[in-house]
Amino acid sequence: MGLQETDFLIVGGGVIGLAVARELAERCHGAGIVILEKEKEPALHASGRNSGVVHAGFYYGADSLKARFTRDGNRALTDYCLRHGLPINRCGKVVVASSAGEVAGIHELKRRGDANGVELTLVDNKQLRDLEPNARTLERALFSPTTAAVDPRRVCAHLARNLPRTAQILTGCRFIGIDRGLALTELGRIRFRHLFNCAGLYADRVAHCFGVGRRYTMLPFKGIYLRHQDDHLIRRHIYPVPNLNNPFLGVHFTVTVDHHVKIGPTAIPAFWRENYDFLERFDLGELLEIGALQAGLLARNDFRFRALAFQEIRKYQRSRFIRGAARLGKRLPVKRFGAFTAPGIRAQLLDLTSHRLVMDFLVAAGERSTHVLNSVSPAFTSSFPFASHIVDQAGIECGPNAVAAPEAPANGPGSGGDACPGSRP
Numbered sequence: 001m002g003l004q005e006t007d008f009l010i011v012g013g014g015v016i017g018l019a020v021a022r023e024l025a026e027r028c029h030g031a032g033i034v035i036l037e038k039e040k041e042p043a044l045h046a047s048g049r050n051s052g053v054v055h056a057g058f059y060y061g062a063d064s065l066k067a068r069f070t071r072d073g074n075r076a077l078t079d080y081c082l083r084h085g086l087p088i089n090r091c092g093k094v095v096v097a098s099s100a101g102e103v104a105g106i107h108e109l110k111r112r113g114d115a116n117g118v119e120l121t122l123v124d125n126k127q128l129r130d131l132e133p134n135a136r137t138l139e140r141a142l143f144s145p146t147t148a149a150v151d152p153r154r155v156c157a158h159l160a161r162n163l164p165r166t167a168q169i170l171t172g173c174r175f176i177g178i179d180r181g182l183a184l185t186e187l188g189r190i191r192f193r194h195l196f197n198c199a200g201l202y203a204d205r206v207a208h209c210f211g212v213g214r215r216y217t218m219l220p221f222k223g224i225y226l227r228h229q230d231d232h233l234i235r236r237h238i239y240p241v242p243n244l245n246n247p248f249l250g251v252h253f254t255v256t257v258d259h260h261v262k263i264g265p266t267a268i269p270a271f272w273r274e275n276y277d278f279l280e281r282f283d284l285g286e287l288l289e290i291g292a293l294q295a296g297l298l299a300r301n302d303f304r305f306r307a308l309a310f311q312e313i314r315k316y317q318r319s320r321f322i323r324g325a326a327r328l329g330k331r332l333p334v335k336r337f338g339a340f341t342a343p344g345i346r347a348q349l350l351d352l353t354s355h356r357l358v359m360d361f362l363v364a365a366g367e368r369s370t371h372v373l374n375s376v377s378p379a380f381t382s383s384f385p386f387a388s389h390i391v392d393q394a395g396i397e398c399g400p401n402a403v404a405a406p407e408a409p410a411n412g413p414g415s416g417g418d419a420c421p422g423s424r425p
Contacts (some may be wrong), residue, residue: 002188006032009183009192011175011206013037015046015152016375017198018159020388025164026155027391033167034192036185037173043156045274047199047380049344051225051254051265052080054148056377058113058120059244065361067116069382069389075386081150086158089257093147093237094128098327105241106140113144115184120144124135132236134329147237149257175199178209181368194394197371201273201347204373209376210366214375216358219293219350220273221312225254225264225341225393230333232262238328246303247348247359247376251315251324262341263325268312269294276343294398302355349374358405361386363393370394397409 008024010017013035021033039045049276054077057070097103098339106122121143122133128141135141160169176184183190197206201220207213234357238253248267255261272286297305318337325331349358361382362374370393379386 002160012198062115073382102241207371212366220270223265
C-alpha cells in the first residue's frame, strides 16, 4: 500500500467504529475516512457476539453518559432498523424480584427510569401474568415496553455497506503503532488528520501509543449463553434485579430477533483478551499480564472480585448455570437446553489507580486523536448518539466541502519511531 493519506483514520471496525464513520460522513461531506479492521470483515468480536438486546436505559444514574445515550440510542437504533427493513423484535422486557431487597431494587430502577425519561410500568403479579405468563416475581415487577432485540451482525453489515464512497474499510489490516505522526499498519503507513481509537479490547493499547490513558487497562470477561430448544417458552426478556454496584446484569432470559430463547450471560474472567475457547487466539504475554492483574484483584478482593470470579467460573457447570435462571421463571424444562452459544468477550476497563471497574463510557483526548477507552454494554444500543458525542469530543469542524483539522506534524506522537508491541486491534 505504501503511504496512504486520509482525513480520518478509525481503528476498529465494530459498531462504534462504524457509527463514528457514519457520523463523520454526515458531518464532513467528501472527507476521506479509513477504517482499520484486523479481521476479514467488521464486527467479528464484541459487536457481532453480543445478545442483540436493545436496552431502554433505566439501569444508570441520570448524570451518566450511559443513561443519556442508551435512552436516545434505543430510539435511534429502533428507527434505523424500521427505516431500513432490518429485523427487530419489539418484545419488551420484565424485571422480576426474588427477595425483599430486590423488591426495593425494582423501585430504585423505576426511579432511575423516570429520571432518565424512560417509559416504565410497575406491575403486580396479575399484570405480570398477562405480560409474561412464565415470569415469576415477589410483589412487584417492572415492565419496559421499548426494550427490543435485533441481529447485531446484520445491523453492522448494513452500516458498513452504506458508508459513502469516500470511506473504505481495510480488512485484514492490523494497527501496529505510530511513527513520526504516521499510523503504522500491516499494509503500510497512513497519514491522517485525526485518529479515532475504537479498538474495543485493544483500545487501551492504542491509547498508550499516544501517551493517553496509562492509568487504565482492559480486564476481559467472557460471556456465554445457553440456548433453549423451546422457542415458545417466553415471549419477553426476563431479567433479575441487578447489583447496581457492578456493571453485570446477571443471568437472564433473552428472546432473540428470530424468537429463539437463551439464558445467560456469564461474566467469567478471561485469561487473555480473545480467550473465546480453550486455546483459541492464545497469547502468552497477555496471559501473564492479565493473570498477574487478576491475582492482585483476588488478593485485595477489589470490588468483591474474589466472590465474583468464583461464582462465575462455577457457571461452566450447566446445572449451576441453569439454576441461576430458574428462579426467574415458573417453568424451565431442563432437558431441552442445547449447547452453549459462541462466547463473547466484554472489553471492561479497569482503573489501575483505584482498582475499580470503570462503570460509565469513557472517551479521552490525545494529540490529533480521540480514544474510546470504555465502550461496554450497552454500547451497541447507544452507538448512534455515542458516536455523535465522540466526534463532538474530537472538536472536528467541517466546512461545506472540506475538513477543518490540523495537518499531520513532522514529529507527532511516537516520533521516536516506537511502535506499540503486542497491540492487536
